[in-house]
Amino acid sequence: MFSEKKLIEECIAGNRKAQKQLYTQYNALFFTICLRYTQTREEAEDILITGFTSIFEALSMYKYQGSFEGWMKRIIINTAIDHYRTNRKHLLDVEIENIENLSNGNTEIYQKLEAKEIIKKIQMMPEGYKQIFNLYAIEGYKHIEIAKLLQISESTSKSQYAKAKKWLQIHLEDNK
Amino acid sequence: MKTDFEKHMHDIFENYSETPSPQCWSNLSNNLDKIPHHVPPTTDASSVIMQIIQSTIGKIGIGVVVVGGISATVYFTTKNQEVIKETVIQAIVEPAQIVDDINVITLTKDEKEIPLPISKATKAIPENNENTLTTKEQISIVEPQENVNYALQKESMEKIPSSSLNQSQKQTEEHSNQPINPSLDKGQTIDAPKINDASFPSELSESQTEEIIQPRFNIPNIFSPNGDNKNDFFVIENPEDVTEGHLYVYSITGKVLYENKNYHNEWDGQQLPDGIYLYIYKFIYKEREFIRKGSVTIKRK
Numbered sequence: 001m002f003s004e005k006k007l008i009e010e011c012i013a014g015n016r017k018a019q020k021q022l023y024t025q026y027n028a029l030f031f032t033i034c035l036r037y038t039q040t041r042e043e044a045e046d047i048l049i050t051g052f053t054s055i056f057e058a059l060s061m062y063k064y065q066g067s068f069e070g071w072m073k074r075i076i077i078n079t080a081i082d083h084y085r086t087n088r089k090h091l092l093d094v095e096i097e098n099i100e101n102l103s104n105g106n107t108e109i110y111q112k113l114e115a116k117e118i119i120k121k122i123q124m125m126p127e128g129y130k131q132i133f134n135l136y137a138i139e140g141y142k143h144i145e146i147a148k149l150l151q152i153s154e155s156t157s158k159s160q161y162a163k164a165k166k167w168l169q170i171h172l173e174d175n176k
Numbered sequence: 177m178k179t180d181f182e183k184h185m186h187d188i189f190e191n192y193s194e195t196p197s198p199q200c201w202s203n204l205s206n207n208l209d210k211i212p213h214h215v216p217p218t219t220d221a222s223s224v225i226m227q228i229i230q231s232t233i234g235k236i237g238i239g240v241v242v243v244g245g246i247s248a249t250v251y252f253t254t255k256n257q258e259v260i261k262e263t264v265i266q267a268i269v270e271p272a273q274i275v276d277d278i279n280v281i282t283l284t285k286d287e288k289e290i291p292l293p294i295s296k297a298t299k300a301i302p303e304n305n306e307n308t309l310t311t312k313e314q315i316s317i318v319e320p321q322e323n324v325n326y327a328l329q330k331e332s333m334e335k336i337p338s339s340s341l342n343q344s345q346k347q348t349e350e351h352s353n354q355p356i357n358p359s360l361d362k363g364q365t366i367d368a369p370k371i372n373d374a375s376f377p378s379e380l381s382e383s384q385t386e387e388i389i390q391p392r393f394n395i396p397n398i399f400s401p402n403g404d405n406k407n408d409f410f411v412i413e414n415p416e417d418v419t420e421g422h423l424y425v426y427s428i429t430g431k432v433l434y435e436n437k438n439y440h441n442e443w444d445g446q447q448l449p450d451g452i453y454l455y456i457y458k459f460i461y462k463e464r465e466f467i468r469k470g471s472v473t474i475k476r477k
Contacts, residue, residue, distance in 0.1 A: 032189065049203050057211055115188045
């Protein structure tokens, strides 16, 4: 086992053992991120591989500033977003019915739900919702950051997020 | 405003993970094989440059070595100043020595009179070994070639932490104003690996016959093309006598992004993203051609 700094240096030098260690350490964490941005496991694995490849390629540019995990996470997220950038047509404006029936900010139902079920629902989300929902609710990005990243306006990000949230609420209610 | 909902979502996924199939690693390691292999870390930036210089012997014209971040790039120009070849050599410079600015080395040699040392040396070696030669081995092969005459000129070497190279700063600065002129090397043999000799720069300056001083003028290292009428263009403050300014702008990876054979401060950064770019500015001053090189940052906010 290498320490973090040593691990990074060894990975840059092309030490396959170190590369494998880095992969083993983070694959599950990043795979879960990829799952949230995709519809199928296969797709998520594709993004995971591309993302890790980018991480190894860019590793020598890492400046040891901020958390290493956070740095890698951003690469994975950007890879996932790039993956869908060409598929912008998926950014649908789905009409939501019966919104009124749902109380806003009702978090009780989520307490009982497992992450696994939520991931399944997130995977089913329309693409436009999915990215914004993931970035805002889970990754903790701000709307203005999302707008910049996805090249949309801040208000689009806000409205899409509100719709995504409601979409999730409706579909989780259905589950019950 | 993050509400409880977002906080809760974040918490749910904080401690949750699923594992990908084992197939992923084998696919990834296939990809990793394709990533170009890095030169092992070196503790001295100047030794990286030396390796590059060694690998350029036998090629023609001027080699510009740019060391910045992780890569060292060599540009070759022909005698009529066209950029004909770019070679990118991956090299690792210790983080402490990574420089934001570029360091430029100009290498000139007489291609007619000098046998090509590398090709000559490799003749003696079975062909299948040729590719496996490391740079280090090449250096040792080149070393005994006594008639390798070339002048190593440098500019802005301050950032390279090699004290012996720094000593020659002043002499070579004057010297670098000369166009490619291999005749000054006649009778003087400078073996490439001896660059760290203190005697090296003085040998060069002895052969200095003519003194032409490059005009001093300001080329900015930053501008902000954001349309606010302040520093919107890359303005080179040419003195009056300077004519035929020829500007090339490169990305950090060596791609030509902008070229203007008669530059009059019209480059606005196009639609290029904020970042550092490299430029080469050639101009005529008192019927002599000069080159200025450096980096420029585009910063819109």
